[in-house]
Amino acid sequence: MVKTSISEISYLTSTQLTEVSCVACTINSTKIAAQKATELLLLIPNWQLHNRDNIMLLEREYTFKNYKLAWDFANKISVMAETEGHHPAILLEWGKVTVTWWTHTINGLHQNDFICAAKTDALFSK
Numbered sequence: 001m002v003k004t005s006i007s008e009i010s011y012l013t014s015t016q017l018t019e020v021s022c023v024a025c026t027i028n029s030t031k032i033a034a035q036k037a038t039e040l041l042l043l044i045p046n047w048q049l050h051n052r053d054n055i056m057l058l059e060r061e062y063t064f065k066n067y068k069l070a071w072d073f074a075n076k077i078s079v080m081a082e083t084e085g086h087h088p089a090i091l092l093e094w095g096k097v098t099v100t101w102w103t104h105t106i107n108g109l110h111q112n113d114f115i116c117a118a119k120t121d122a123l124f125s126k
């Protein structure tokens, strides 16, 4: 069964989070409240929760030995994002990729962002 609601995903482990697909977002989609976001963050402990201009974001930095490895990782994330229909901000630097997930449509965090953060971690371990 494909799980799609946040009440269900809050009981998932981070591995199971990678098995859930993003849902299409509209301006009426449910924003994740700060408290719920803190709980969900336990599933993706390497991510940080930021408030930037009153928009909640998920962010993580990944480090690499050179530019090419960082670039390859950024490409992998882009492919996954296009498959999910949900798109991050990716900052590619020498030996470093900074990934930021939030949902533009609702100017905040949606369950999709937690799903994609977990999927980004999974790509890093591959």
Ligand SMILES: C[C@H](O)[C@H](O)[C@H]1CNC2=NC(N)=NC(=O)C2=N1
Pocket: 024, 025, 085, 086, 087, 088, 101, 102, 103, 104, 105, 106
């Ligand atoms: C029409 C299309 O599905 C939407 O514009 C999607 C595309 N990707 C998206 N990605 C992110 N991060 N937030 C969105 O609100 C969003 N909306």
